[in-house]
Amino acid sequence: xxxxxxxxxxxxxxxxxxxxxxFTVLGIIFLAVMLFPIYWMINASLQPSGNTLNASLLPLNxxxxxxxxxxxxxxxxxxxxxxxxxxxxxxxxVIAAPAAYALAQFKFRWISAGLLAILIAQMIPGVxxxxxxxxxxxxxxxLNSYVGLILADSTHAIPFxxxxxxxxxxxxxxxxxxxxxxxxxxxxxxxxxxxxxxxxNALITAxxxxxxxxxxxxxxxxxxxxxxxxRPVTLGIYQYLGTQVSNWSAVMATAVLSSLPAIVLLVIAQxxxxxxxxxxxxx
Amino acid sequence: MxxxxxxxxxxxxxxxxxxxxxxxxxxxxxxxxxxxLFVVPAGLFMVLYFGYPVVKNITMSxxxxxxxxxxxxxxxxVGLQNYATVIxxxxxxxxxxxxxxxxxxxxxxxxxxGLGLAVFFxxxxxxxxxxxxxxxLPWLLPLIVASATWRSILDQDSGILNQFLGTFxxxxxxxxxxxxxxxxxxxxxxxxxxxxxxxxxxYGGLQDIPEExxxxxxxxxxxxxxxxxxxxxxNLRPVVSVVLVLGVVYTIKVLDIILGLTNGGPxxxxxxxxxxxxxxxxxxxxxxxGAAFSNILILISLVFAIIYLRANRRxxxx
Numbered sequence: 001x002x003x004x005x006x007x008x009x010x011x012x013x014x015x016x017x018x019x020x021x022x023f024t025v026l027g028i029i030f031l032a033v034m035l036f037p038i039y040w041m042i043n044a045s046l047q048p049s050g051n052t053l054n055a056s057l058l059p060l061n062x063x064x065x066x067x068x069x070x071x072x073x074x075x076x077x078x079x080x081x082x083x084x085x086x087x088x089x090x091x092x093x094v095i096a097a098p099a100a101y102a103l104a105q106f107k108f109r110w111i112s113a114g115l116l117a118i119l120i121a122q123m124i125p126g127v128x129x130x131x132x133x134x135x136x137x138x139x140x141x142x143l144n145s146y147v148g149l150i151l152a153d154s155t156h157a158i159p160f161x162x163x164x165x166x167x168x169x170x171x172x173x174x175x176x177x178x179x180x181x182x183x184x185x186x187x188x189x190x191x192x193x194x195x196x197x198x199x200x201n202a203l204i205t206a207x208x209x210x211x212x213x214x215x216x217x218x219x220x221x222x223x224x225x226x227x228x229x230x231r232p233v234t235l236g237i238y239q240y241l242g243t244q245v246s247n248w249s250a251v252m253a254t255a256v257l258s259s260l261p262a263i264v265l266l267v268i269a270q271x272x273x274x275x276x277x278x279x280x281x282x283x
Numbered sequence: 284m285x286x287x288x289x290x291x292x293x294x295x296x297x298x299x300x301x302x303x304x305x306x307x308x309x310x311x312x313x314x315x316x317x318x319x320l321f322v323v324p325a326g327l328f329m330v331l332y333f334g335y336p337v338v339k340n341i342t343m344s345x346x347x348x349x350x351x352x353x354x355x356x357x358x359x360x361v362g363l364q365n366y367a368t369v370i371x372x373x374x375x376x377x378x379x380x381x382x383x384x385x386x387x388x389x390x391x392x393x394x395x396x397g398l399g400l401a402v403f404f405x406x407x408x409x410x411x412x413x414x415x416x417x418x419x420l421p422w423l424l425p426l427i428v429a430s431a432t433w434r435s436i437l438d439q440d441s442g443i444l445n446q447f448l449g450t451f452x453x454x455x456x457x458x459x460x461x462x463x464x465x466x467x468x469x470x471x472x473x474x475x476x477x478x479x480x481x482x483x484x485x486y487g488g489l490q491d492i493p494e495e496x497x498x499x500x501x502x503x504x505x506x507x508x509x510x511x512x513x514x515x516x517x518n519l520r521p522v523v524s525v526v527l528v529l530g531v532v533y534t535i536k537v538l539d540i541i542l543g544l545t546n547g548g549p550x551x552x553x554x555x556x557x558x559x560x561x562x563x564x565x566x567x568x569x570x571x572x573g574a575a576f577s578n579i580l581i582l583i584s585l586v587f588a589i590i591y592l593r594a595n596r597r598x599x600x601x
Contacts, residue, residue, distance in 0.1 A: 020406075020407075020408040020409060021408075021409070023403075023406060023408035023411070024408050024409045024410050024411070024414075026403070027403070027404070027408065027410065027411060027414045028410075028414065030400060030403070030414075030418075031414050031417055031418060034418055034421065034475075034478065035417065035420060035421075037421070037429070037432050037433060037436060037475065038420060038421070038424070038432070040432065040435070040436055040443060041428075041431075041432040041435075044435055094324070095324045095325050095328050096325060098320075098321040098322070098324065098325070099321065099322050099324070099325030099326075101321060102318065102321035102322045103322075106318050106321070108318075108322075114322075116592070117329060117333075118329070119588075119592070120588055121329060121333040123532045123584050123588050123591075124333055124336070124337065124581070124584070125535075125536035125557060125560075125577060125580050125581065125584065126536065126538065127536070127538060127557055127560045127561050127564075127573075127577050127580070128336050128337065128340050128560075128577045128578075128580070128581060129332065129333070129336040130561075130564075130565075131336065131339070131340055131343065131560070131564050131570060131573055131574055131577055132335060132336035132337075132339035132340055132343070133332075133336065134564070134565070134570075135339070135343070135348075135352075135353075135570065136335070136339070138353055151332065152332070154328070154332070155332045155333065158325065158328060158329075158332075162325060186317065187314070187317045187318060187321070188317060191321070212423055215425065216424070216425035216426060216427075217425075218425065218426060218427045218538075218539045218542075218543075219538060219539065219561075222542075222565070223561075223564075223565050234425050234427045234428075237425075237427050237428065237431050237543075238427055238542070238543060240431075241430070241431060241434065241543060245434070245435075248435060251431055251435075252431070252432070252435060254431075255428045255431045255432055258424075258425055258427075258428050259424050259425070259428055262420065262423035262424050262425075263420065265423075266416065266417070266419060266420055266423060270413075270416045273416070273419065273423070274416055274419070277419055277422075277479075277480075277483045
């Protein structure tokens with residue numbers, strides 16, 4: 001009498017475990033299909049140089065000729081991209097963090113109007129901004145400059161950064177800020193010594209995305225540079241592609257090198273990336 | 284502690300020197316000014332990098348703005364002539380149609396696959412969180428990297444896709460070189476890029492549906508597909524409308540993928556309004572005409588932005 005239900009229970013348990021393992025296997029298969037192009041990019045980058053793509057399924061005899069060519073051709077461009085991306089992180093955080101704090105904690109009357117403007121700004125097509133900036137930069141001498149590109153790339157990141165940091169700073173209880181103010185701290189001190197440390201995670205998320213957005217930028221690199229002085233790596237890849245690709249392994253090696261920030265950050269900073277992916281998109 | 288007590292002592296010493304009302308008022312002003320200074324940098328940036336471009340695009344579209352303008356500084360007003368040029372150009376009709384097909388095709392593909400994956404990952408199983416996070420990768424890569432990778436995959440003679448299809452006896456398809464399939468190829472790549480975004484938002488929506496609803500439903504016999512139609516779908520609807528509208532707004536302005544894959548070709552088969560705007564301004568140096576194209580893009584975005592804001596407000600209310 002008593003043993004039968006126990007066996008049933010054990011069987012159900014085993015069945016459940018088996019099913020959940022099945023789901024893991026299925027999940028791995030889905031992921032493998034989705035990420036196949038990325039595998040293929042890595043695989044193609046390790047094939048011997050040439051203008052054809054006769055790659056084997058596995059890079060059994062890896063050749064690093066593609067990487068040698070990529071670094072020789074695009075090494076300086078990778079450095080340019082790095083400078084621009086780090087600059088964008090700094091500009092974005094310096095501009096967005098105080099604004100996020102203000103929108104979260106101050107009781108201005110026009111806060112909802114400000115938020116609406118930020119939401120709409122995110123929807124403005126990049127080509128509209130590029131069109132106007134080209135003319136303005138031409139007059140101001142900001143074409144082919146780091147400053148010009150950093151500021152333009154910040155348009156990808158600032159609205160997003162304000163929204164994501166504000167969401168986090170709204171959750172700081174007003175009483176915490178008030179307590180500091182009673183102790184004599186001004187708004188500026190309260191911001192630096194209380195709000196920023198509490199919102200550290202949101203700051204990291206905003207900074208990471210500012211880096212990735214700027215690193216990925218192609219449109220401003222394409223339109224706001226007219227010479228070869230400063231050439232972000234995305235533009236380098238575009239020029240490699242041309243109309244006819246002459247050296248696929250170099251193209252793919254550059255593509256792999258350009259993917260490293262995203263891959264590395266997704267693996268080591270998964271928590272922050274996942275927070276940004278959900279938080280920034282809706283609000 | 285010490286610095287704070289010192290500070291309050293300072294205040295005590297200062298107080299007798301000033302009239303209380305004057306002090307209070309000046310402190311209030313200083314406080315307001317400090318508060319405003321928090322938003323000044325962001326406000327300035329928004330005006331210069333979002334406000335100015337929108338206004339400039341409107342004025343540019345009413346001017347004969349070309350390379351010559353940069354030398355002479357002259358851009359004569361031409362009224363609506365640029366818009367007339369745009370609408371009467373041979374490429375306007377096809378570009379509008381391609382924009383619509385590209386947007387609708389991309390969104391249907393991204394949404395259906397994204398919803399399927401979101402529902403799948405909504406169950407808890409070992410590694411589900413890790414696998415779902417890794418799924419974000421296509422979205423985080425530079426779009427031009429995605430373009431380069433897919434160009435190698437879609438290559439007619441030696442690309443892996445045609446080799447794979449060849450094993451089933453399917454003849455090599457000229458994905459990016461034939462006007463009849465190039466748009467489909469570009470849509471496929473854009474679907475791949477957009478899936479992670481859809482999965483993430485829809486997964487978030489699924490997580491917000493209370494477990495009790497499913498428990499109550501299963502008592503009434505609603506499981507599997509029935510549970511999906513009667514519980515999941517109605518509860519997910521607000522998120523769905525946000526995902527779809529944002530999808531439209533982000534898809535109609537796509538430029539990187541098309542420029543990287545086909546540059547609008549072959550034979551203009553992948554020309555969209557965004558590509559026209561770019562090429563008129565930065566290839567033909569007809570900035571006025573380019574601005575007119577991009578204003579059409581803004582107008583379409585604006586319509587969907589209004590729909591989005593209404594859908595979003597509903598989602599918040601509910």
